[in-house]
Amino acid sequence: METWDAITARRNVRVFQDRPIDPADLDRILEAGRRTPSSRNSQPWDFVVTTDRARLTELAKVWQGAGHVAGSAATIGVVTAASDDARHREFVAFDHGQAVMAMMIAAAGMGIGSAHGWVVDQDQARQVLGIPDDRVLSWVVSFGYPADRALQPVKQPKRKPFEEVVHREQW
Amino acid sequence: METWDAITARRNVRVFQDRPIDPADLDRILEAGRRTPSSRNSQPWDFVVTTDRARLTELAKVWQGAGHVAGSAATIGVVTAASDDARHREFVAFDHGQAVMAMMIAAAGMGIGSAHGWVVDQDQARQVLGIPDDRVLSWVVSFGYPADRALQPVKQPKRKPFEEVVHREQW
Numbered sequence: 001m002e003t004w005d006a007i008t009a010r011r012n013v014r015v016f017q018d019r020p021i022d023p024a025d026l027d028r029i030l031e032a033g034r035r036t037p038s039s040r041n042s043q044p045w046d047f048v049v050t051t052d053r054a055r056l057t058e059l060a061k062v063w064q065g066a067g068h069v070a071g072s073a074a075t076i077g078v079v080t081a082a083s084d085d086a087r088h089r090e091f092v093a094f095d096h097g098q099a100v101m102a103m104m105i106a107a108a109g110m111g112i113g114s115a116h117g118w119v120v121d122q123d124q125a126r127q128v129l130g131i132p133d134d135r136v137l138s139w140v141v142s143f144g145y146p147a148d149r150a151l152q153p154v155k156q157p158k159r160k161p162f163e164e165v166v167h168r169e170q171w
Numbered sequence: 172m173e174t175w176d177a178i179t180a181r182r183n184v185r186v187f188q189d190r191p192i193d194p195a196d197l198d199r200i201l202e203a204g205r206r207t208p209s210s211r212n213s214q215p216w217d218f219v220v221t222t223d224r225a226r227l228t229e230l231a232k233v234w235q236g237a238g239h240v241a242g243s244a245a246t247i248g249v250v251t252a253a254s255d256d257a258r259h260r261e262f263v264a265f266d267h268g269q270a271v272m273a274m275m276i277a278a279a280g281m282g283i284g285s286a287h288g289w290v291v292d293q294d295q296a297r298q299v300l301g302i303p304d305d306r307v308l309s310w311v312v313s314f315g316y317p318a319d320r321a322l323q324p325v326k327q328p329k330r331k332p333f334e335e336v337v338h339r340e341q342w
Contacts, residue, residue: 001173001174002172002173002174002280003172003173003174003176003177003276003277003279003280003281004199004277004280005174006174007203007206007273007276007277007280008206010206012208027333027337028175030333030337031333032178033336034328034330034331034333034336034337035178035179035181035325035328035330036272037183037287041329041330043330043331043336045336046336046337046338046342047336047337047338048338048339048340048341048342049337049338049339049340050340051340052340055340079342086257086260086261089257089261090257090260090261090264091264093261093262093264093265093268094264094265094267094268094271094310095268096265096268097264097265097266097267097268097269097270097271097272098268098269098271098272099268099272100265100268100269101207101268101269101270101272101273101276102178102272102276105174105178105272105273105276106174106175106178108174109173109174109175109178110174116208129338129341129342130341130342131342132342139265154206157205157206158212159205159206159212159214160205160214162198162201162202162205165204165205165214165216165217165218166198166201166205166217166218166220167217167218167219167220167300168219168220169219169220169221169222169223169226170219170300170301171217171219171250171300171301171302171303
């Protein structure tokens with residue numbers, strides 16, 4: 001798919017077809033994450049990819065809003081070092097935002113939908129994914145073919161108007 | 172350009188040709204930012220786009236690593252509400268990472284290079300862009316046609332090996 005079409009076709013998809021993602025396509029999504037730029041190229045991430053239905057069902061319990069993980073074809077967990085430094089966490093969050101967006105656009109380019117969710121229950125995350133004690137699961141990103149309709153460019157996204165958020169030359 | 176090619180062709184470009192970006196292409200980059208998903212669709216951003224050379228030269232002074240802004244064809248500043256809440260800032264940083272990545276991939280899809288930089292001198296940012304006192308300039312993202320060579324898929328990105336950062340089913 002053309003880049004612009006993929007960017008405009010990306011939308012939150014939370015209900016998926018019961019259809020697996022080809023392993024090569026899944027690796028491509030992961031590769032998009034791996035290539036993401038980061039502060040001083042620190043690459044503050046590991047990606048744990050899950051396709052096992054029983055494991056996805058358990059992984060969906062890490063946050064009340066992560067139910068979409070259970071029915072996904074695959075979910076990628078973004079793992080990072082635990083840190084008490086709020087400023088550091090803010091930089092890492094920016095880099096994670098970049099990585100998650102790159103993976104979601106890569107997926108959209110192959111007609112694969114996605115949704116991402118926060119993680120609250122770190123004990124559950126550790127138990128399900130076997131994450132070491134000095135790491136945390138920051139985000140879960142679920143992927144799959146949309147159950148409702150194929151991805152197509154969205155004409156009227158639910159966002160503030162363009163001229164409201166864009167300022168030219170000065171505020 | 173195909174989505175996958177744009178994702179793999181994106182690289183940090185800090186030296187640009189003296190060639191403007193077509194206004195329609197620039198609006199497309201901004202539209203990619205506007206469409207970005209965010210926590211509860213809060214859309215915690217305004218985008219200030221600058222193409223004036225004198226203003227870009229001054230804007231480049233917001234951080235010692237933002238020199239690439241001065242020679243860019245256009246730079247987009249990401250502005251958000253000032254906040255003392257570290258947890259809130261962390262969420263906003265994630266959303267900004269998503270928005271910046273979407274804009275950089277949209278640009279790459281049109282052969283336009285990009286680099287992003289942090290902002291330290293908020294007084295300078297306020298003076299140059301006229302940002303209100305209750306807002307901060309979070310990031311500057313410079314865009315332009317690469318001076319060195321056209322964007323093409325990068326074969327060996329400087330990143331940790333795929334099998335080192337990707338874990339299958341469990342850590």
